Amino acid sequence: MAASSPPSSLKDRLKNAGSLFRQLPGTFRIFWESSPRGAGVLALLTLMAAVLPASIAWVGKLIVDGVVAGQGGGEAARHRVLELVALELALMLVSVTVERGLALTRELLRVSLGNLLNERILQKALTLELRHFEDSDTYDKMQNARREAATRPLSLVMEAFSIIRNLVTLSTYAVMLVSLSPWSVAVLVLASIPAFIAEARMAEEGFRLHSWRAPERRKLAYLEWILTRDNHVKEVKLFGLGPMVLDRYQSLHWKFFSEEKGLSIRRMAWGLGLGALALGAFYGCYAFIAGRATLGHISVGDMVLYLSLFRGGQTAFQGILTSLGSMYEGALYMSTLFAYLDIPTGSETPRVMPALSPQRGPGNTLELRNVSFRYPGKEAWALRGVSLRLEPGEKLALVGENGAGKTTLVKLLLRMYEPTEGDIFYGGVNVKDMDPEDLRSRFGAVFQDFVRYQFNVAENIGLGHVQSIADRERIRHAAEQGGAHGVIEDLPQKYDTMLGGWFDKGFELSGGQWQKLAVARAFMREAEVLILDEPTASIDAESEHALFERFQALAANRITLVISHRFSTVRMADRIAVLHNGQVEELGNHSELMAREGRYAHLFNLQARGYQTN
Numbered sequence: 001m002a003a004s005s006p007p008s009s010l011k012d013r014l015k016n017a018g019s020l021f022r023q024l025p026g027t028f029r030i031f032w033e034s035s036p037r038g039a040g041v042l043a044l045l046t047l048m049a050a051v052l053p054a055s056i057a058w059v060g061k062l063i064v065d066g067v068v069a070g071q072g073g074g075e076a077a078r079h080r081v082l083e084l085v086a087l088e089l090a091l092m093l094v095s096v097t098v099e100r101g102l103a104l105t106r107e108l109l110r111v112s113l114g115n116l117l118n119e120r121i122l123q124k125a126l127t128l129e130l131r132h133f134e135d136s137d138t139y140d141k142m143q144n145a146r147r148e149a150a151t152r153p154l155s156l157v158m159e160a161f162s163i164i165r166n167l168v169t170l171s172t173y174a175v176m177l178v179s180l181s182p183w184s185v186a187v188l189v190l191a192s193i194p195a196f197i198a199e200a201r202m203a204e205e206g207f208r209l210h211s212w213r214a215p216e217r218r219k220l221a222y223l224e225w226i227l228t229r230d231n232h233v234k235e236v237k238l239f240g241l242g243p244m245v246l247d248r249y250q251s252l253h254w255k256f257f258s259e260e261k262g263l264s265i266r267r268m269a270w271g272l273g274l275g276a277l278a279l280g281a282f283y284g285c286y287a288f289i290a291g292r293a294t295l296g297h298i299s300v301g302d303m304v305l306y307l308s309l310f311r312g313g314q315t316a317f318q319g320i321l322t323s324l325g326s327m328y329e330g331a332l333y334m335s336t337l338f339a340y341l342d343i344p345t346g347s348e349t350p351r352v353m354p355a356l357s358p359q360r361g362p363g364n365t366l367e368l369r370n371v372s373f374r375y376p377g378k379e380a381w382a383l384r385g386v387s388l389r390l391e392p393g394e395k396l397a398l399v400g401e402n403g404a405g406k407t408t409l410v411k412l413l414l415r416m417y418e419p420t421e422g423d424i425f426y427g428g429v430n431v432k433d434m435d436p437e438d439l440r441s442r443f444g445a446v447f448q449d450f451v452r453y454q455f456n457v458a459e460n461i462g463l464g465h466v467q468s469i470a471d472r473e474r475i476r477h478a479a480e481q482g483g484a485h486g487v488i489e490d491l492p493q494k495y496d497t498m499l500g501g502w503f504d505k506g507f508e509l510s511g512g513q514w515q516k517l518a519v520a521r522a523f524m525r526e527a528e529v530l531i532l533d534e535p536t537a538s539i540d541a542e543s544e545h546a547l548f549e550r551f552q553a554l555a556a557n558r559i560t561l562v563i564s565h566r567f568s569t570v571r572m573a574d575r576i577a578v579l580h581n582g583q584v585e586e587l588g589n590h591s592e593l594m595a596r597e598g599r600y601a602h603l604f605n606l607q608a609r610g611y612q613t614n
Ligand SMILES: Nc1ncnc2c1ncn2[C@@H]1O[C@H](COP(=O)(O)OP(=O)(O)OP(=O)(O)O)[C@@H](O)[C@H]1O
Pocket: 134, 375, 378, 382, 400, 401, 402, 403, 404, 405, 406, 407, 408, 409
């Protein structure tokens, strides 16, 4: 939720109120879709709950009038009063049942609405592109939408129902009150206006406090995360970060507390003042009505009725005000949710229909033509004028210092981002004319930050080709190709060993062992292009050598793109591209580049010298 500046003018306030009502149709549509029957039951019960109080009050009046009129009047009068008492009991029973029914319906709807929304949020997440995840604003929208999906939308709907209920109740009261004392209706309304304004102001202030705080709340959650995550604990202990992080956490907490305290105190003061006003109004009318009853202008039953209506009216009015405040927050949440669900996607859709699809199998070339790229909202170019052509079966190594643009190039190849300028061709087809799923199905990749799935070994590998996740033969074959089979054979339940520490009985692997599984995963599919973004970073030297020998043999007819900082690996490639500041500075095989005595030769010699002196 973006922090907004405080609405200064009445116009701004009205605009804000307008945005509240704009969220209602969409919210009610989703609510209806989540459970049409539940919504119908809720509407019916709400209506019943709305008219019951007036009926009960009316019967109460009849009882009192019956008692007063019937005093000393014999059996018949007693019977009539007893019948009325029985009627009130019946109405009370209905009322209690309706209230219970409402609570139950609310609970069931909470679950169905929460499930539906979470599903929509996740479905939307599937259509989002990497750029959305790497954009903090969009990411915030998603996290905010997720966080309160189970509570906010329902509370918005419930508050709307509660307002309708209180309005109906109030109208029934008003009809009865008007016949008793028309001006008391005016008093009731007038005495509530200041409360209405104050409540709206407080709700708005409360919300602004929350929305301003969104970034700080995130910071708070992050600090909490540092202190409680397994993969942080080593550094936290080593650097003794605990007290410092805790200190920041506490100071943020205190800041929140003091702001909230201010708001709560103001709310209390207003509440006290307005409560006194409401009480004054009530007793003013009480005095007047009691006077009239004493003078015999109205019956005692009328007086009782009047008092319960006036008091009930005040409560209903208060209920409406409170509901409006909560609705305001709910509506603001919904506006975030709708903004998230409306994030435009589909920039990956192929430009032509039907999408073009180069022939399957090895034999396609991969070409970048004058590709430049900068990240959304960034000034600097991450890649500038890159032209590269990889022939079928070619092994290309990408080298360059940190931030040179190597990983960015991979992201473009996989169509996680579109080039800002230039084009990428696969098998002679511009990748913009291909279905992204078709394109990606031709790539196998091991990323620098590959995922350690908290699943069993077989699944960890099988995920590389989800259609074959149960195909043990294929999984075993991929494990052998990726050099993971040996590791797996030593595990307690071999391919069925549960991995990771998140769930019961998970077996923790070493970094290198995890990486071998990631490599095996890449071998699950018959990839035409293999991308290895620093695949050997945590693999030991012997395994690395074996892995690359296997690559030479297994990936003979596939294009392979290796990103590595290890020149012992890099030199095995057919060609090496040296990236510098997003540009290809040198291109050639190992001996050509060594002969050039440029950046590659310099970096190679630097590393080689390091090994020799060691
Ligand atoms: N998501 C992003 N948003 C904005 N800028 C980014 C993003 N990812 C990378 N960059 C910037 O793009 C440039 C290239 O980054 P890239 O990750 O491609 O480098 P790299 O060569 O893979 O580096 P390394 O060897 O450290 O992995 C860097 O200047 C980096 O700051």
